[in-house]
Amino acid sequence: MNNDLSNSKNRLFYHDLQINLNDTRSNSGRKHELAFVMTLLVISILRSYGHINMIRNYENLCVCLQKDIDRCIS
Numbered sequence: 001m002n003n004d005l006s007n008s009k010n011r012l013f014y015h016d017l018q019i020n021l022n023d024t025r026s027n028s029g030r031k032h033e034l035a036f037v038m039t040l041l042v043i044s045i046l047r048s049y050g051h052i053n054m055i056r057n058y059e060n061l062c063v064c065l066q067k068d069i070d071r072c073i074s
Contacts, residue, residue, distance in 0.1 A: 007064040014039045014065055032073050036065070040073060 017035035025034070040061055044054045058072040 010039065010043065010061060010064045013042070032069070036061075036067065036069070037073055039065075 014035055017038055021035055021038065023034040040054055040058060041052075043061060044052045044057045047057060055072045061067075062069055
């Protein structure tokens with residue numbers, strides 16, 4: 001099974017979410033950008049082998065999207 005997602009597909013998905021995703025959270029609850037969180041979650045689900053490991057995909061996604069985020073989203 002090939003579950004490797006290309007950087008261009010990751011960027012396209014992320015940018016599409018940035019444009020089309022409404023963030024209805026209150027300002028006090030916003031610690032991380034919703035589009036980034038959702039992209040990380042979807043990629044982690046698609047690349048999972050029985051359990052979701054967001055930490056494994058976090059650094060690669062940060063590099064792909066050229067993001068500086070201090071620590072992985074819990």
